[in-house]
Amino acid sequence: MKLLVCVCKTPDTTAKITFTDNNTTFDANGITFIMNPTDEWYALVRAIELKEQHGGSVTVINVGLNDSDQIIRKALAIGADDAVRINKAPTDAYDVAAQIAEYAKDKGFDIVFTGKETIDYNGFNVGAMLSELLDLPFVSLANKLDVNDGKATISRDIEGGIENLSVATPLVVSAQKGMAEQRIPNMRGIMAARRKPLQVVEPAAIEPLTTITNYELPPERSDIKYVDAENPAELIRLLHEEAKVI
Amino acid sequence: MSILVFIDHNEGKVKKASLEAVVYGAAMNAGDVVGIALGEIADDALATLGAYGASKVIVDKAAHFNHFDSRAYAKAIAAAAEQTGADVVIFAHDSSGKSLAGRVSVRLKAGLVSGATQLPNTDGSFTIRKSAFSGKAFADYTINTDKKVISVNPNSFPAKEGEGSAAVEAFDSGVGADAVSITVDSVSRMTDTVPLPEAELVVSAGRGLKGPENWGMIEELAIELGATTACSRPVSDDGWRPHHEHVGQTGITVSPNLYIAIGISGAIQHLAGVSSSKVIVVINNDPEAPFFKAADYGIVGDAFQVVPKLIDAVKTFKAS
Ligand SMILES: Cc1cc2nc3c(=O)[nH]c(=O)nc-3n(C[C@H](O)[C@H](O)[C@H](O)COP(=O)(O)OP(=O)(O)OC[C@H]3O[C@@H](n4cnc5c(N)ncnc54)[C@H](O)[C@@H]3O)c2cc1C
Numbered sequence: 001m002k003l004l005v006c007v008c009k010t011p012d013t014t015a016k017i018t019f020t021d022n023n024t025t026f027d028a029n030g031i032t033f034i035m036n037p038t039d040e041w042y043a044l045v046r047a048i049e050l051k052e053q054h055g056g057s058v059t060v061i062n063v064g065l066n067d068s069d070q071i072i073r074k075a076l077a078i079g080a081d082d083a084v085r086i087n088k089a090p091t092d093a094y095d096v097a098a099q100i101a102e103y104a105k106d107k108g109f110d111i112v113f114t115g116k117e118t119i120d121y122n123g124f125n126v127g128a129m130l131s132e133l134l135d136l137p138f139v140s141l142a143n144k145l146d147v148n149d150g151k152a153t154i155s156r157d158i159e160g161g162i163e164n165l166s167v168a169t170p171l172v173v174s175a176q177k178g179m180a181e182q183r184i185p186n187m188r189g190i191m192a193a194r195r196k197p198l199q200v201v202e203p204a205a206i207e208p209l210t211t212i213t214n215y216e217l218p219p220e221r222s223d224i225k226y227v228d229a230e231n232p233a234e235l236i237r238l239l240h241e242e243a244k245v246i
Numbered sequence: 247m248s249i250l251v252f253i254d255h256n257e258g259k260v261k262k263a264s265l266e267a268v269v270y271g272a273a274m275n276a277g278d279v280v281g282i283a284l285g286e287i288a289d290d291a292l293a294t295l296g297a298y299g300a301s302k303v304i305v306d307k308a309a310h311f312n313h314f315d316s317r318a319y320a321k322a323i324a325a326a327a328e329q330t331g332a333d334v335v336i337f338a339h340d341s342s343g344k345s346l347a348g349r350v351s352v353r354l355k356a357g358l359v360s361g362a363t364q365l366p367n368t369d370g371s372f373t374i375r376k377s378a379f380s381g382k383a384f385a386d387y388t389i390n391t392d393k394k395v396i397s398v399n400p401n402s403f404p405a406k407e408g409e410g411s412a413a414v415e416a417f418d419s420g421v422g423a424d425a426v427s428i429t430v431d432s433v434s435r436m437t438d439t440v441p442l443p444e445a446e447l448v449v450s451a452g453r454g455l456k457g458p459e460n461w462g463m464i465e466e467l468a469i470e471l472g473a474t475t476a477c478s479r480p481v482s483d484d485g486w487r488p489h490h491e492h493v494g495q496t497g498i499t500v501s502p503n504l505y506i507a508i509g510i511s512g513a514i515q516h517l518a519g520v521s522s523s524k525v526i527v528v529i530n531n532d533p534e535a536p537f538f539k540a541a542d543y544g545i546v547g548d549a550f551q552v553v554p555k556l557i558d559a560v561k562t563f564k565a566s
Contacts, residue, residue, distance in 0.1 A: 013495050013515045017382040037496045119380045119495050123360050128348025137427045138316045140345040157490055158341045160441030167428045177489045209357030213373060214386040218521065224538055229547025233559040238543060243525045245504040246471065
């Protein structure tokens with residue numbers, strides 16, 4: 001099976017978010033970057049498990065400049081076979097999807113994986129856009145995926161429940177919790193990753209469909225009001241009369 | 247301008263998040279709001295969308311749309327957008343919107359903003375605010391294309407029911423059964439509670455509860471309040487609670503009217519998923535727990551003492 005996993009570089013989950021240039025640019029100064037958690041923990045690991053089970057190969061792909069190489073090497077250390085980096089700082093989700101589609105369209109991948117969302121722009125868009133560009137079925141929010149004889153059986157989260165479905169490959173899947181368990185790269189993997197191929201591809205000319213024009217930090221919450229532990233009835237009164245939420 | 251809203255339905259009823267999407271479309275105040283529904287559903291159920299601001303609903307009731315297939319759905323919705331001349335297509339930012347909005351955006355060559363929390367600002371450009379960095383900031387997106395696709399964050403635009411009834415018209419999308427590639431084998435749904443992403447009231451608990459055997463009081467409090475239960479990541483990682491209750495940066499993001507956090511420390515990754523809640527209540531026995539800094543109301547105390555008293559207080563409140 002030929003598998004492609006889209007991985008994205010995001011600020012560490014504990015990063016303090018600030019902006020520069022009059023709130024138009026994310027300030028990457030002093031920020032540690034990681035591989036987007038759902039890409040790493042679920043999409044990548046499940047792809048590697050499928051390869052271990054059925055044979056084949058796992059390619060990781062990233063749209064980014066060489067500051068992405070660190071997360072790409074990590075993906076190779078966890079167990080991907082080779083990597084492709086499309087050499088461009090992406091402008092929006094459409095740009096990312098279009099660049100990846102341009103690369104993937106004639107390569108015959110059986111499954112293209114993304115994480116369900118990135119923890120920076122929280123769009124949930126790349127997988128959906130990519131599937132349309134490749135004219136493939138798309139299953140979002142998948143928490144379980146098995147493949148047998150060219151048929152994928154998947155379960156996905158829907159509001160308040162689970163949908164179980166099957167679909168022939170090729171397809172695009174966005175992965176979330178449940179699909180696999182995080183793998184920590186070991187020394188052998190880290191050494192092997194240095195020798196695995198990382199191909200740098202020049203980007204296609206893509207016009208972004210959207211532009212971020214301004215950022216803002218959320219307003220501070222007003223001061224907390226404490227209620228005595230012996231008197232929760234007072235909390236209920238406040239929630240009803242003051243906050244008006246019950 | 248003309249606005250098309252995708253109407254999702256389940257067991258004969260329009261989903262609440264789709265009602266909110268119609269309310270959003272109407273609040274844009276920019277022209278006729280038309281709904282597009284797919285699959286079998288009674289005309290009466292669709293006509294009720296008039297009370298939320300739709301003037302008309304078009305529906306392709308072909309049986310092959312009875313199960314969700316993002317590729318076939320996207321083709322049909324894009325066909326509806328062409329036929330109605332829609333400039334803006336709106337989805338709910340829920341499990342179907344997350345599969346469809348990106349596809350339709352590509353088909354229509356329309357810029358997409360997903361998870362909108364505010365109405366577009368249309369003086370000069372077309373700019374929409376959404377949450378970014380997992381709730382740590384807002385980002386304003388300008389859409390550069392003539393056509394636009396928006397998905398609306400659940401619970402950001404209350405589905406207020408007004409007056410009126412929408413005309414319901416049959417629509418032939420031209421998308422046949424051969425466009426469907428996904429077979430839905432089964433669907434299991436919890437029917438007794440509001441799904442977490444849509445919930446207006448949430449009772450959430452963390453590792454401070456010590457073990458899964460202690461969730462009885464959490465569930466009881468949720469039932470008394472009519473709330474949905476949630477949890478922190480380690481609680482779901484350890485299998486104390488199901489995955490779909492995991493809230494936070496790597497779980498789901500919620501924005502209910504009320505979020506009650508019991509025995510949760512308030513790590514930055516947890517706060518990211520809940521910070522857009524309107525009111526936050528924290529119950530924790532450690533006065534230094536970081537969650538208190540992000541809360542509107544707090545009780546410093548042992549959950550095992552406080553929660554039973556709180557349940558009694560809710561019962562008394564409901565009886566009064
Ligand atoms: C990459 C990454 C992603 C993450 N994503 C998420 C995420 O999406 N969601 C998430 O929740 N976490 C996430 N985490 C984990 C997060 O950092 C915290 O470890 C986690 O939120 C802590 O869960 P907790 O508050 O339940 O447990 P703890 O931190 O152990 O806190 C338990 C709390 O209960 C209180 N307590 C104890 N006993 C009682 C009692 N009897 N009565 C009242 N209070 C009591 C304690 O004072 C304490 O504050 C992530 C971590 C990483 C590294």
